[in-house]
Amino acid sequence: GQSLEQPSEVTAVEGAIVQINCTYQTSGFYGLSWYQQHDGGAPTFLSYNALDGLEETGRFSSFLSRSDSYGYLLLQELQMKDSASYFCAVSPAAGKLIFGQGTELSVKP
Amino acid sequence: NAGVMQNPRHLVRRRGQEARLRCSPMKGHSHVYWYRQLPEEGLKFMVYLQKENIIDESGMPKERFSAEFPKEGPSILRIQQVVRGDSAAYFCASSPPGGGTAFFGQGTRLTVV
Numbered sequence: 135g136q137s138l139e140q141p142s143e144v145t146a147v148e149g150a151i152v153q154i155n156c157t158y159q160t161s162g163f164y165g166l167s168w169y170q171q172h173d174g175g176a177p178t179f180l181s182y183n184a185l186d187g188l189e190e191t192g193r194f195s196s197f198l199s200r201s202d203s204y205g206y207l208l209l210q211e212l213q214m215k216d217s218a219s220y221f222c223a224v225s226p227a228a229g230k231l232i233f234g235q236g237t238e239l240s241v242k243p
Numbered sequence: 244n245a246g247v248m249q250n251p252r253h254l255v256r257r258r259g260q261e262a263r264l265r266c267s268p269m270k271g272h273s274h275v276y277w278y279r280q281l282p283e284e285g286l287k288f289m290v291y292l293q294k295e296n297i298i299d300e301s302g303m304p305k306e307r308f309s310a311e312f313p314k315e316g317p318s319i320l321r322i323q324q325v326v327r328g329d330s331a332a333y334f335c336a337s338s339p340p341g342g343g344t345a346f347f348g349q350g351t352r353l354t355v356v
Contacts, residue, residue: 137304174332176247176347177286221285229274229338230299231345233285 136160136226138234145240154237155181156208160220164225166198166205171236180220181207209239213223217241245270247337247348248317255354262322264330264351268337274298275318276336276345277310286334292318325355 138158146152154189165184170214183189183198183205195208209216219238223231248267256262268275273293278286291299292312303310307325312318322329332352336345 169347174350176282176349177334177336179344179346183343223286227299228274229291229345230288231276231278231286231336233278233287235285 136224136232138222138224138232140220140222140234142235143238143240145242147242148212148214150212151208152212152239153162153185154209154220154239156205156207156234158203158205158222158224158234160203160224160226160232162226163200164228166196167225167231168194168196168207169223169233170219171221172208173218177221178212212241214241214243247272247335247346249333249335249348249351251351252349253352253354255356256325257326257356258326262325262353262355264320264322264333264335264353265317266320266335266337266348267317268335269346271339272337272346273340274338274345275312276338277318277320278334278336280332280334280350289320322353325353327355329353330355 140156167182168180171177181196193210198205219236221236223233277289280286288302290310307323309321322356332350334350336347338345
């Protein structure tokens, strides 16, 4: 089967850096994605890693280590608007996404 | 280029009625996925469809739930004889031919009373 583990909640202050970890177990692996969701709205794609290493997109970076079945999302220069739920998701097969339970990020002034 | 369109945004049904949720993928996208999200939980994969084909329905309950993506028109997720436990947000996502990043719609909030 497939399973993902990520912290349920994280709190940080404006301007800080926060890292959200994700470990996974899956029978197949195409890649690890990260999505942001505000107040139960549409999940928004943030980043995708198919190969080991770091992917950087503006203030957001994502890292993958396939040998460790581990990845993380790094958010820099935190802003109040970054308060949201963040989901990691693995693709065990082409097109299919298995989501973690989500991490609730609270950014404080 | 309109995003993934879902309707209705909110749907209220009495127990035993049928619910029909619609999803129009982004222009040029031929892959559609349906996910269900309960409050305070992650999204659970239900089904993956291409035009006129169900590719993976491993997440669909065996009874009462069905999905289609016809040659013309939107994808439909159909829930027959709804029960209170079906109350959830149902999200549709689409991706281009060959796979790639999935983009989500705003979801349909189903409430069964």
